[in-house]
Amino acid sequence: MSTPFEPLIQSCPHLALSDTAKCYGASKGMPLVLVNNPHCRAVIAQQGAQLLECETAKGPLLWLSPQAIFNPGKAIRGGVPVCLPWFGPHSSDPEKPQHGICRNQDWLLSAANALDDGRTELVWCFDHYCETAHPQFEFTFGAQLTMILGAQIDLALRITNTDNTNMPVTWALHSYHPVSDLSQVRISGLENCHYLDNTRDRARTTQQGAVRFNGELDRVYVSVPDEQIIETQPRLAVQASNSGSAIVWNPGTELAAGMADVGEDNHLGFVCLERGDAADNALDLAPGDHHSARVCIRFAD
Template identity: 55%
Template sequence: MTGLTSASPENHPWWRLSDSATEFPQHNSVDSLPLLVVESPLCRSVIAPQGAQLLTHTSYGRTTSNNDQLLWLSPTALFVRGKPLRGGVPLCLPWFGPHNEPGKPQHGFARNEDWQLLGAQADSDGNVVLSWGFGQYASQPHPEFPWRFSARLTMTLGTRIELGLEIQNCDTSPMPLSWALHSYHPVSDLAAVRVRGLAGCDFLDNTRQLERRRQQGDVQFNGELDRIYLSVPDEQIIATEPALAIRGSNCPSAIVWNPGYDKAAALADVGAEHGQEFICLERGNAGTNALSLDAGASHRASVSIGVTG
């Protein structure tokens, strides 16, 4: 199965191989993409080797009758090989947003290509730990990115989601790098939801040609919102039901996005009826927090997602 190596998980009762047509029969699986399903006493998660993308995560951390969905997957998500999947946690890499050269893909190419499963294990706390590698461009650069690099993404899946990312410049010159763990989160009422922990931070407003502004109070949603917050505190709270805490280390940007009604209606893999169901609160290095990674150097960062309060 593409994206899975000798570390494939068929020998453990907490994980199994599947595909998108089986796990998401109500979705449009143009291609039946391979999936890895985790079912442990602490959670249920579904991961696509394409992009090493965590698609869904149900936490059993509070009570068995009150399971918590930490991620949102669009009901109209399209499962197509080599195309972005709408929802979960896509990884934007090796650049975030549009490239300054026309024709290059939005948010890079790592989310659209297969990663290799390097390891799968259960730790002493009952979490499932998966390690994914993206090493196909360590010796030969991608046609659209003239630097050799590799990446490794570690997922610790339990009552919380813990994501650890390492990106290495395998080339002989400094490498430009921007990235984000583009996480989609469900909200109970978009009009009432608040994002806390960004007051006083500067942001680049993508609805106003990246005009730089400063956040006053909590972030609220009234129409399209698309912002890159710069040099933010480690933790933000999505005040919904249940409230979610997103905590990042060594990832100073927070990207907050909801398309608003009109843009959601124009997106085939969202739709007007689903645009009110989620917000994105992403952590990474974007905008003026983008990096220049020295030859041979590595950048390490982590993001934690869980219910709070």
């Protein structure tokens, strides 16, 4: 298969090209970049610069739905979707796409490097609207997502306002993580934080103790500590810098059964623990300004 970034693939020994038809038996062959290095095997979709899988010697760091649907222009369920330039429903127009316009469009792979320690670095750029605004977002902007893939996942997101006026932004790296037993899972590191509960009309509540899962859970935690731990087997850590919010989600039994790309009982195998800036932590970028944030996903033990 030929793509605009094929020369980069050829120059980096860790990389290969494939598509969703070959890897996942999908009906449509959306381009994929495959990473095989001494530390991990990973799969990244060009659409949304979405890291779909990262398998290490200790196990997977991400969950991809066994019923994921691979249709161009539609969100893929699992991995790390990039929600940008808004997170969740648009604040003033519910007809606009959930989680922004960046996760369902192709990004450009601008650099690929095999690092000396065996890890792989990929740099993805989203610059379609640096000069002319998207019809559903009135500001011009650009974004860059750098991935360093090894025994852990290191992600760096840079958002730049290329407009001549202040630009409101909310964002999240919407990571899905595997769990061994949802009924026993706890998330620590959010104790005493305030959150907006999307299952109760965004009621503002304070977290008491660790987060536990008993039915649908959909919360935006604001002004949170840098690190949270998913207490499962093995334990997972999600650590961020310059990211004020943490979003925790699992659809629960009833909602999952009605979701074609999740399906009955598949919700038992994952939780979303996402880092970003949403709600109280929303950004307002001045003209020419940028916001840079980092997220690290690793095993805690």
